[in-house]
Amino acid sequence: MKTMIKLSHIHKVFGDLHVLKDVNLEVGEGEKLVIIGPSGSGKSTTVRCMNFLEVPTSGKVFINGTEVTPKNRLKVIRENTSMVFQSFNLYPHLDVMHNLTLAPVKIHHKSEAEARELARHYLQVVGLENKANAYPAALSGGQQQRIAIARALCQQSKIMLFDEPTSALDPETIQEVLDVMVKLAEESNITMVVVTHEMGFARKVADRVVFMEDGRIIEEGTPDELFDHPKSERVKQFLGKILNH
């Protein structure tokens, strides 16, 4: 399997905080990787290092075979990655259609018509084709996040990064977002890295699950291995707390 993402000896320091401590990780093409762990464990920072939203203090990031540097960052992002955020981050001054077509037109140099076609297609994928003319403020959290997923899909990237995509949602709307993500995971060959607390989702779609704590990867394995037969005490303890509440 071709390696799409490779993190090599990544360290990240914010002031006095050593957030990532020698993180090494490879993600294969089409692989669905889920990162779990307690808050403050460095999961988000790890995924944000992948598209250089955080520049690692030391270590190397390779995307699709290319080493990412502050200089080629934009080019690598444009060609390879898209991201879905915890707080959606839709552009509030643009309606849904323009949220979706902005990057395809301005970055990927598609024609307006092509971009609209693309947008309509992905709106259908997330089940919101009737919201093309709505402004983000008029949508529920779950709908906004589905639009954000459609927007990321419109970039037609090989890699999609999800940074806690359901953490800011009402309990009732979490499922509609997870459903879309499950569909994507099952039907597309996109490489997905998902930081989440949704263990059911992880079990269902992950090819591999990574458990992080205190800036390190403590354990990784298939969902079966990690959820049913965790090796480390810490993972057992964490899962015990999460699954029994």
Add this chain to the structure above:
Amino acid sequence: MFGNMFSARAWELVWSFRGTFLLGFWHTLLTSILAIAMSLALGLIFGLMSSGTKTSLKAVARVYVEFIQNTPLLLQICFLYYALSFSGHGIGILASGIISIGLYHGAYMSEVFRAGIQSIPKGQFESAEAQGFGYVGMMRYIILPQTVKVVLPPMTNQIVNLIKNTSVLYIIGGTDLISNTYSFVTGVNTGGAYGPAYLVCGALFFVMCYPLSRAATIWETSLKKRDQMSAAKE
């Protein structure tokens, strides 16, 4: 108590010198338009510099803003006009006025833009970056359009203040509205018509400034309405 201040003769005098007032009006308008353009351009550039991440650019913007904001406009216009004139590189009254007023309000505009840009949530910048937008594209398509709502009221204030501040042209012998009005009421043949002259001068300023404030308010209201409508459409 006004005596003959508002006498028919005084009004007639103002009317017969209407050319003086119209010329002043025209010069004030011209100075204003060019100085507004300059202050907006400077404000945008220095506002972007001071809201960015480059420390050196931030420092340059800081020096400009602090230096201009903490010295009087009158001093700045005198310095520019007399210093250049006496060194033999005079650029004329109108150009001196436009440049010094543009520079002065540019510093205030810069703070208006800086505050506007800094009011946009960090997530918007990250979202743009994650989509592959470079600095220019991000600002042009994503950040600056969102600042309009925030920037509009203080920007209008600055523009109106700028128009009124064209009166500093008086100190370098300008022929703007205030200067011409003052020359008129203190002139040998025209003295005594203070009342009508100042009223007309005020009315002419009002005619320039009020439509601007109104237009800005209407624009702002329509932006707010769009937000409310979009929020209610669900």
